[in-house]
Amino acid sequence: MNQYTEPSYVERKSFEKLSNIPKKVYKYRVWNDVYQKTILTERVVFMAPPSSFEDKKDCKLFKRYDLMTEQDIINKYLEHSRNENSGWTEQQHLAFARRWAAKSPMKSKEYLKKMQEDHFNEFDERFGILCLTGNPLNLEMWKKYSNNGEGYCVGFDPKILFKFLGGGGKVEYYENLPDINHYDDYHIEHYKQVFSKEKKWSFEEEYRTHKFYPKPATILDRKIIIPPEAYIEIIFGWNLSRKHSNPIVQTCKKQKLNVRFNRCVFENDKLEIIPVENF
Structure with a gap:
């Protein structure tokens, strides 16, 4: 999709009106990272400020x-x-x-440059985003975000997760990012800013949920405890060792997560998800 469609398309982006929302959304993780494992050990997700993103153009469109x-x-x-x-x-x-x-x-x-920078800084301080995907069989995502299959994937119910965190939607990818026009109202500006990424990132097949803070958010503010009923699946990577899979299972039991355990198998250049027995 290379051209931005105006308000009618934006209005369809509320969760209730999204017709193509997946039944599950996923976060790719590694277990041997003390911060990444808190998604299970503490049921915490981090609502990241846009300034922390790897993609330097993500959420950085100036009006x-x-x-x-x-x-x-x-x-x-x-x-x-x-x-x-x-x-x-x-x-x-x-x-x-x-x-x-x-x-x-x-x-x-000079005035416009400073005003745009001030607007972004305020947005960055008060806004948090959780990046997810709807595809657990994405080889590029397993390689990039789960250390080539040595990690795992956490599956959430988007109806619970999105509403709990404050909304969300599907990211659209463009050859050329849309301009935020001076006459765009808040809803259009917000949608263009938050849900637009360059085409080169389309492999992520991203959905994202977000949270607005009435005052500048601290690190602690950005750590959100997710209700256990939002968790529905854990997928082990094909290279995840028992050394890591066993603690993951025990952590899920400790947190009373009613999740299904599966494994992603990578054979003959093809990914497949199979059930895990004996847990």
Whole structure:
């Protein structure tokens, strides 16, 4: 998908209206990482700030105030005047708009750059994202995020997880990322910012859930304890040793997770998920 579709498409992105939401969403993990294992040992997920992402363009689209024309700037001040000065005539509103547009800082590249950076910093401090996928048979994901099959995959019920964390949806991939236009309302801006990634990341087949914080979030704020009923499956990688699989099983029992244990088998360049017995 290379072109962004406007509001009607955005509106369909609420969880209740998503027709293609998978029955399970997954997080690829490794067990020998003290932070990554807390998804099971403490039932904790980390709502990451966008500044921490490997993809340096992910969630970093600036609103394109620099594309505003002179008339756009006048219209912006005209709207402001109509809202603030209800007793004025239209001629007075227009005079106000032209006067302020003539000296508007919106024409300054330095001002716009600082404003965009300030907006992103505030967004980064107050927003957290959990990246997931709908595909547990994704070889590239097993290699990249589970140490070439030495890790495991945690399956969640998205209906429980997304609603608990505050919403979510499917990431769309583009050859060219969409612009956030100066006239985009909050919902469109939010959708473009959070659910747009470059085509080169499409192998992730990503779904993501997110959380907004009313004030800058601390590390502790970003650690969210997930209800046990959200967990539904554990998939062991083909290279995961008993040394790690046994503690994973015991941890799930300790946390009272009613999960199904499966194993991902990699043979003849093909992945397959099979049940695990004797646990």
